[in-house]
């Protein structure tokens with residue numbers, strides 16, 4: 526079963542942190558127990574969840590990692606040491622559960638500035654994996670906001686990850702970041718990492734943007750990943766461009782608290798449903814509620830239509846679901 530999802534791309538501003546936090550909130554709404562692991566400077570994912578932060582004292586994530594800097598490259602962290610360190614620091618931090626979360630919950634291993642120091646001193650790439658293995662029975666899904674490229678923390682994140690999700694803004698300068706991320710995955714496989722590509726999710730996707738179509742086509746035909754054409758790994762839905770994501774971040778609220786326009790976050794509902802099914806949590810898919818309950822007429826960004834450059838690049842949710850049936854509806 527897939528449990529640990531890393532959101533990664535070696536290019537800034539592609540929507541990593543927005544993807545991590547929006548998915549975390551949605552999966553919790555469906556009733557999943559979600560842990561967010563924020564390894565990305567400057568801690569945008571932690572900041573974006575500040576409406577859920579309880580005012581309780583806890584230690585720092587970097588303090589947790591500090592004792593493990595004595596480990597050497599080949600050393601695994603010992604579960605007993607991890608548990609003791611977690612206990613001493615009251616980590617991960619349980620985030621406040623909203624009444625509408627239907628049994629779901631979120632917790633956070635928050636970013637802090639000390640992680641830069643730790644990154645310079647850490648030698649073992651197995652520390653984060655050891656920590657997550659220690660706590661993973663308490664969670665259904667773990668989401669990692671990946672740290673910067675070419676760092677021991679990134680190696681740690683990769684070795685802890687089952688599936689990588691790559692957010693991608695369809696512009697020419699992002700293709701290089703995509704390339705670097707696919708290389709990272711290949712290197713990981715060579716080093717026996719278990720991470721496979723979950724998929725590429727187009728973000729900041731604007732209706733009627735013909736240039737985006739060209740880039741998506743370039744990407745789709747730019748090679749293979751894990752023996753499959755890259756185009757098989759693009760999610761069929763995309764995340765719409767909307768200033769409300771930025772508003773939500775500034776106010777520290779979910780995007781659905783800033784606007785009632787369901788088109789804004791519809792792509793993330795579809796991504797959350799894919800993730801729940803991929804994680805073997807199909808049973809939770811029936812719990813569509815609150816922000817996850819979309820009207821049939823909601824327009825979703827349709828990757829195939831964006832690539833073809835036809836019309837607005839959107840599809841009606843009801844029609845889209847008929848073609849790309851989520852596991853819940855299969856056979857119905």
Ligand SMILES: Nc1ncnc2c1ncn2[C@@H]1O[C@H](COP(=O)(O)OP(=O)(O)OP(=O)(O)O)[C@@H](O)[C@H]1O
Pocket residue numbers: 536537538539540541542543544565566569728729730764765766767768770771772774
């Ligand atoms: N779909 C979207 N439409 C418009 N703006 C968005 C969208 N998704 C995210 N944003 C905004 O784009 C900016 C970058 O998003 P985000 O911080 O999630 O990216 P990131 O990949 O984590 O960036 P970094 O490399 O800085 O960590 C933020 O201001 C965010 O609010």
Ligand SMILES: [Mg+2]
Pocket residue numbers: 541542543565566569570
């Ligand atoms: Mg970020």
